[in-house]
Amino acid sequence: MVTVVSHPLVQHKLSLMRDVQTGVKEFRELAAELSLLLAYEAMRDLETVPTRLHTPIEEGEFPMLSGKKLALVAILRAGLVMTDAIVQLVPAAKVGHIGLYRDPATLQPVAYYNKLPTDIAERRVFLTDPMLATGGSASAAIGFLKEAGAQTIKLMCILAAPEGIAVIQRDHPEVEIVVAAIDPRLNDHGYIVPGLGDAGDRIYGTK
């Protein structure tokens, strides 16, 4: 399943991120703000349980989060800005990191780091990467999560290409994707068109 978050606030912030005039500081802030809005949608189906408590006025039963605990997992580098933002909403979540970069010649993901919560099998996992292009990186990361025992995984992205979505649906059909927009295509270098450029470089100012 793919959920495109078509809310005007999300679309406005995404357009600002696309703008080549947007500098590193603003780009990073926008990525963090958008991540919170995506998380609001991605976490819509979290379970709650009626919980008895006293307001200053009266006692009653009120919904509180229950069910499986959460894990946020970032695909390095760019996914880090998303988990750093989202953990503010769900401070009890554990955070994992999967280091991957895409070889510029082959477009294949190269893994260099993997540190996941040991109890990931008992947690709902939200995997973050701003860009889903060929889908190679996200598919490999989901493979690592499954090897570690993860059962319930949602993939949160800012921008996707149809090619990347098709790869996730082929390799991991049970994984839900939550994304702000799906652009029409990839160019010959595997960049999303019109896209927003290289997310990692724009977040960290490395180009």
Ligand SMILES: O=P(O)(O)OC[C@H]1O[C@H](OP(=O)(O)OP(=O)(O)O)[C@H](O)[C@@H]1O
């Ligand atoms: O869907 P794919 O074709 O695999 O491409 C997407 C990947 O490319 C980017 O990372 P990059 O390799 O630039 O590494 P970085 O985050 O360290 O900059 C992006 O953040 C994704 O991880």
Ligand SMILES: O=c1cc[nH]c(=O)[nH]1
């Ligand atoms: O358009 C793209 C494709 C892959 N990675 C990015 O950061 N941007």
Ligand SMILES: [Mg+2]
């Ligand atoms: Mg990457």
